[in-house]
Amino acid sequence: MAPDQVISSIKDAELVAKRRQQMIQGAVSLFKEKGFHRTTTREIARASGFSIGTLYEYIRTKEDVLFLVCDAIYEQVKTRLESVIDWWNPSVATLEQVVDSYFRLMDDMQEEVLIMYQEVKSLKKETKDYVMQKERDMVTMLEKVITTCLPEVMSNQDVALAANNMFVQGQMWAFRRWMLQKQFTLETYISRQTHFLLQALSINAASEEKA
Amino acid sequence: MAPDQVISSIKDAELVAKRRQQMIQGAVSLFKEKGFHRTTTREIARASGFSIGTLYEYIRTKEDVLFLVCDAIYEQVKTRLESVIDWWNPSVATLEQVVDSYFRLMDDMQEEVLIMYQEVKSLKKETKDYVMQKERDMVTMLEKVITTCLPEVMSNQDVALAANNMFVQGQMWAFRRWMLQKQFTLETYISRQTHFLLQALSINAASEEKA
Amino acid sequence: MAPDQVISSIKDAELVAKRRQQMIQGAVSLFKEKGFHRTTTREIARASGFSIGTLYEYIRTKEDVLFLVCDAIYEQVKTRLESVIDWWNPSVATLEQVVDSYFRLMDDMQEEVLIMYQEVKSLKKETKDYVMQKERDMVTMLEKVITTCLPEVMSNQDVALAANNMFVQGQMWAFRRWMLQKQFTLETYISRQTHFLLQALSINAASEEKA
Amino acid sequence: MAPDQVISSIKDAELVAKRRQQMIQGAVSLFKEKGFHRTTTREIARASGFSIGTLYEYIRTKEDVLFLVCDAIYEQVKTRLESVIDWWNPSVATLEQVVDSYFRLMDDMQEEVLIMYQEVKSLKKETKDYVMQKERDMVTMLEKVITTCLPEVMSNQDVALAANNMFVQGQMWAFRRWMLQKQFTLETYISRQTHFLLQALSINAASEEKA
DNA sequence: CATGAATGAGTTTTCATTCAT
DNA sequence: TATGAATGAAAACTCATTCAT
Numbered sequence: 001m002a003p004d005q006v007i008s009s010i011k012d013a014e015l016v017a018k019r020r021q022q023m024i025q026g027a028v029s030l031f032k033e034k035g036f037h038r039t040t041t042r043e044i045a046r047a048s049g050f051s052i053g054t055l056y057e058y059i060r061t062k063e064d065v066l067f068l069v070c071d072a073i074y075e076q077v078k079t080r081l082e083s084v085i086d087w088w089n090p091s092v093a094t095l096e097q098v099v100d101s102y103f104r105l106m107d108d109m110q111e112e113v114l115i116m117y118q119e120v121k122s123l124k125k126e127t128k129d130y131v132m133q134k135e136r137d138m139v140t141m142l143e144k145v146i147t148t149c150l151p152e153v154m155s156n157q158d159v160a161l162a163a164n165n166m167f168v169q170g171q172m173w174a175f176r177r178w179m180l181q182k183q184f185t186l187e188t189y190i191s192r193q194t195h196f197l198l199q200a201l202s203i204n205a206a207s208e209e210k211a
Numbered sequence: 212m213a214p215d216q217v218i219s220s221i222k223d224a225e226l227v228a229k230r231r232q233q234m235i236q237g238a239v240s241l242f243k244e245k246g247f248h249r250t251t252t253r254e255i256a257r258a259s260g261f262s263i264g265t266l267y268e269y270i271r272t273k274e275d276v277l278f279l280v281c282d283a284i285y286e287q288v289k290t291r292l293e294s295v296i297d298w299w300n301p302s303v304a305t306l307e308q309v310v311d312s313y314f315r316l317m318d319d320m321q322e323e324v325l326i327m328y329q330e331v332k333s334l335k336k337e338t339k340d341y342v343m344q345k346e347r348d349m350v351t352m353l354e355k356v357i358t359t360c361l362p363e364v365m366s367n368q369d370v371a372l373a374a375n376n377m378f379v380q381g382q383m384w385a386f387r388r389w390m391l392q393k394q395f396t397l398e399t400y401i402s403r404q405t406h407f408l409l410q411a412l413s414i415n416a417a418s419e420e421k422a
Numbered sequence: 423m424a425p426d427q428v429i430s431s432i433k434d435a436e437l438v439a440k441r442r443q444q445m446i447q448g449a450v451s452l453f454k455e456k457g458f459h460r461t462t463t464r465e466i467a468r469a470s471g472f473s474i475g476t477l478y479e480y481i482r483t484k485e486d487v488l489f490l491v492c493d494a495i496y497e498q499v500k501t502r503l504e505s506v507i508d509w510w511n512p513s514v515a516t517l518e519q520v521v522d523s524y525f526r527l528m529d530d531m532q533e534e535v536l537i538m539y540q541e542v543k544s545l546k547k548e549t550k551d552y553v554m555q556k557e558r559d560m561v562t563m564l565e566k567v568i569t570t571c572l573p574e575v576m577s578n579q580d581v582a583l584a585a586n587n588m589f590v591q592g593q594m595w596a597f598r599r600w601m602l603q604k605q606f607t608l609e610t611y612i613s614r615q616t617h618f619l620l621q622a623l624s625i626n627a628a629s630e631e632k633a
Numbered sequence: 634m635a636p637d638q639v640i641s642s643i644k645d646a647e648l649v650a651k652r653r654q655q656m657i658q659g660a661v662s663l664f665k666e667k668g669f670h671r672t673t674t675r676e677i678a679r680a681s682g683f684s685i686g687t688l689y690e691y692i693r694t695k696e697d698v699l700f701l702v703c704d705a706i707y708e709q710v711k712t713r714l715e716s717v718i719d720w721w722n723p724s725v726a727t728l729e730q731v732v733d734s735y736f737r738l739m740d741d742m743q744e745e746v747l748i749m750y751q752e753v754k755s756l757k758k759e760t761k762d763y764v765m766q767k768e769r770d771m772v773t774m775l776e777k778v779i780t781t782c783l784p785e786v787m788s789n790q791d792v793a794l795a796a797n798n799m800f801v802q803g804q805m806w807a808f809r810r811w812m813l814q815k816q817f818t819l820e821t822y823i824s825r826q827t828h829f830l831l832q833a834l835s836i837n838a839a840s841e842e843k844a
Numbered sequence: 845c846a847t848g849a850a851t852g853a854g855t856t857t858t859c860a861t862t863c864a865t
Numbered sequence: 866t867a868t869g870a871a872t873g874a875a876a877a878c879t880c881a882t883t884c885a886t
Contacts, residue, residue, distance in 0.1 A: 251858085251859060251860080252859075252860060252861080253859075253860090263860090263861090264862090264863085267860090267861070267862080272860080272861085273859095273860065273861090
C-alpha cells in the first residue's frame with residue numbers, strides 16, 4: 001500500500017508507515033503555505049516532529065517527500081470517491097449523488113488539490129507517471145459511473161470527455177476559488193454544474209439517437 | 212501598457228521595452244523547459260542575450276521576470292482572443308467561432324498556459340492580483356460573447372459558469388494533454404466540447420424559459 | 423598481541439578477537455575499493471556481518487577500524503616475512519631467497535600495501551607511531567638479514583640504506599604497478615632488482631674494503 | 634599551460650590564473666597540514682583569501698582543487714628538474730649532478746610529495762591519468778639521462794628499472810623521512826644512494842658486457 | 845551482547861543580488 | 866548603459882556516534 005518507490009533505511013515497516021504519515025502531514029501544511037520549492041527539508045523535518053537526520057532515514061531526496069505527499073492526496077481522494085459510489089443501484093440519481101460527493105470532496109481538499117496542480121510537475125518522469133496513473137484511474141471510474149447510470153448509449157469519446165469535464169470542474173472549484181467562490185456557494189455551484197452536465201449528456205444522447 | 216510595477220534603473224523607455232521583450236522571450240523558453248524555480252537568473256540573462264548585470268538593470272528581482280512573463284502571456288492570449296470576436300454580428304455561429312478560435316489559441320500556447328498554471332502562485336500577492344485581473348477580464352469577455360450571441364435569456368450565474376467552464380476546458384487541452392491528446396484530435400475535441408456546451412446552454416435556456 | 427590501544431565494551435576477549443577479525447576483513451575489502459574516507463561505518467558494519475550498534479561495541483571511533491586494519495596488515499606482512507627467513511644458514515642464497523619471498527609477498531598484498539601507504543597518515547600521532555614501529559621492525563629485520571648473509575663488512579648506514587631501498591622497492595611493485603607491471607613480469611622484476619641489489623652491495627663492499 | 638580540464642565561470646583568463654595560484658597556495662598548505670579529506674572548501678576559500686562563492690567561480694568541485702594542486706606540484710617538479718639537466722655534456726658527472734639536484738628538489742618539496750603520494754588516489758580516473766602521465770614523463774626523462782650519460786649499453790628494462798628506483802628513492806626521502814632523516818643527513822643520503830646507483834649500473838653494465 | 849532508530853553538526857554546492865569598473 | 870567578478874546566506878544531504886530496548 002505504501003509507495004515503495006521511496007526507499008528507507010529503516011527496517012521496521014510499521015514505523016516507516018507511521019513516520020511517513022507524520023511527514024506527509026507536516027509537509028502538506030507547509031506546501032499549502034509556501035509551495036514545494038520554498039519549503040526546506042529542515043522545515044519539513046521540524047513540522048513532522050523529528051530531526052533532519054531522521055527525515056533522511058525515511059526518504060532519499062526532497063523530491064521523495066513531494067511524491068509521498070502527492071501519492072497520499074490521490075489515494076485519499078480515490079478512496080473517498082470510491083466509498084461513495086453505489087454500483088448496485090445505477091441511476092441518474094446515483095450519478096447526481098456521485099457528482100455531489102465528488103464536488104464536496106474537492107471542497108474539503110482544496111489546498112491539497114492545489115498542491116497537486118502546481119507541484120506534480122516537479123516530480124521526475126518515473127514517479128510522475130505513477131501518480132498520473134492514479135488520476136487516470138479516477139477518470140476511468142467516473143466514466144464507468146456515467147456509462148452505468150445513464151440510460152442512453154453514448155460514444156466512448158463523449159463519455160471520456162464528460163468524465164474529464166466533470167473531473168476538472170471539481171478541481172476548478174479549488175484552483176479557481178478566488179474567482180468562483182465569490183459568485184457561488186458550494187451548493188449552487190454543485191447544482192448548476194450538475195444541471196449543465198445532465199442536460200448536455202441527455203440531450204446529447206437524445207440528439208444522437210435521433211441522428 | 213508595459214507593466215510599470217516593475218522598476219528599472221534605465222531611463223530610456225524604448226530600450227526598457229526592447230530589453231524586456233528579449234528577456235521575456237528568453238525566460239519563456241527556459242520556464243517551459245525547467246520551470247521558474249529551476250531556472251537561474253544567469254540562464255535568463257544568457258538566453259536574453261545580455262549579461263547578468265544588464266538583466267538587473269531592467270528588473271529588481273527574479274520574481275519580476277516571472278511577472279513580466281505571466282503578464283506577457285496573458286496579454287498575448289487576450290489580444291488574440293479579442294481580435295477574433297466579431298461584436299457586430301452576434302449569433303450562435305459567432306459563438307462557435309469564438310470557441311473554436313479560443314481552443315486553437317490554447318493549442319498554440321500550450322506551454323505558456325502551463326507556465327501560467329504552475330508558476331503564477333509564486334508571484335507575491337500584489338502582482339498576482341494584477342495578473343489574475345487579466346484572467347477575470349477574459350472570462351468577462353467570454354461572458355459577454357455568450358450573452359450577446361445566445362438568443363435565450365440566462366441567469367448571470369449560469370453565464371458566468373458557462374464562461375468559466377469554457378475557459379477552463381480550453382486550458383484543460385493544455386494541462387491535461389497527456390490524457391486528452393491520446394484520445395482526441397484538436398478538431399474532435401473542439402467539436403465535441405462545442406456540442407456539449409451548446410446543448411447544455413440552449414436546453415438549459417429552454418428549460419428555464421418554460422419554468 | 424591484539425592491539426589493546428583500542429578499547430571495547432565487550433568483556434569476552436575471545437569474542438572481541440573474533441569480531442575484530444570479521445571487522446578487519448570487511449573493512450579491508452572496502453578500503454581497497456574506496457579508501458578509508460569514502461567508506462562509512464555502516465558499510466563496515468554491514469560488510470562485517472553485524473549491525474552498526476555492534477560495531478561500536480568493539481571500537482570507539484571509526485579511526486580505530488583503520489588502526490586495526492593497518493595493524494593487521496603489518497602483522498601479516500611481518501609474520502609471513504619472518505616465517506621465510508632461515509637464520510641458521512646465512513648465505514647470499516638465503517638473502518636472495520628472502521628478497522624473492524618479500525617481493526612475492528608484496529605482489530600478493532598489493533591492495534593492502536596501498537591502503538597502508540595512503541591511509542596511515544589519517545591515524546592520529548599516537549597510533550601512527552605504533553604502526554610505524556612495526557615498519558621499523560621489518561626494516562631492522564632486513565638489515566639483519568643483509569648483515570648476516572653478506573660476507574663483506576658494510577657500514578651501518580649502508581646496510582640501513584640497502585634495507586630501506588629493498589623494502590621500498592618491494593612496495594613500489596604495488597604502488598607503482600600502473601607503471602611497472604606493463605614493463606615487467608613479477609619474475610623479471612625480482613630478478614633484475616636482485617641483480618642490482620647484489621651488485622651494488624658487493625661492489626660497494628669490495629670498494630669499501632679497498633679503501 | 635593552466636589545466637583547462639577544470640572549468641571556470643570567470644572569463645578573464647589572467648584572473649583565473651591568478652586566483653588559481655592563490656587557491657593552490659592556500660590549499661597546499663592546508664593539505665599538508667590535514668590532508669585533502671579533512672580540509673573543507675570553506676577553509677580553502679579562506680586560506681586563498683576569498684569567499685566560498687568566489688572559490689566556486691573558479692572551480693566546479695572540491696576535487697578540482699585537488700587536481701589543480703597535484704598538477705601544480707608535478708609541473709613544478711618537472712620544470713625544476715628539466716632546468717637542471719645539461720643535455721649538451723653528457724657524462725657520469727652530469728648524471729651525478731642530476732641525481733643530486735633531484736634529491737635536493739625532493740628535499741625542498743617534501744610536503745608536496747607527500748600530498749601527491751597520499752591524495753592522487755582521490756582523483757577520478759580521467760584526471761588521475763592526466764596527472765600520472767606527468768610522472769611517466771619524468772621517469773622517461775630520467776631514463777634518457779641515464780642512457781645518455783652512461784658509456785655502457787644497458788637493456789631498456791634495466792634503464793627503466795634504474796630510473797624508477799632513482800625516482801622512488803628521491804621520493805622516499807620525503808615519505809620515509811620519519812625513518813631516514815634520523816640516520817642520514819641529506820648530503821650523506823645523496824652520496825650513498827648515488828654510490829649505490831652508479832656501482833649497480835656500471836657493474837651491471839660491466840657484467841653484462843662480459844656476458 | 846546485539847540491534848537499529850535517532851540525532852545534528854558539518855559538508856559541499858548553488859545562486860540571487862550587488863557594485864566597481 | 867553594460868559588464869561580470871565577488872559575495873555569503875541558504876539549501877540539500879551525509880554520517881559518525883549514541884542509547885533505549
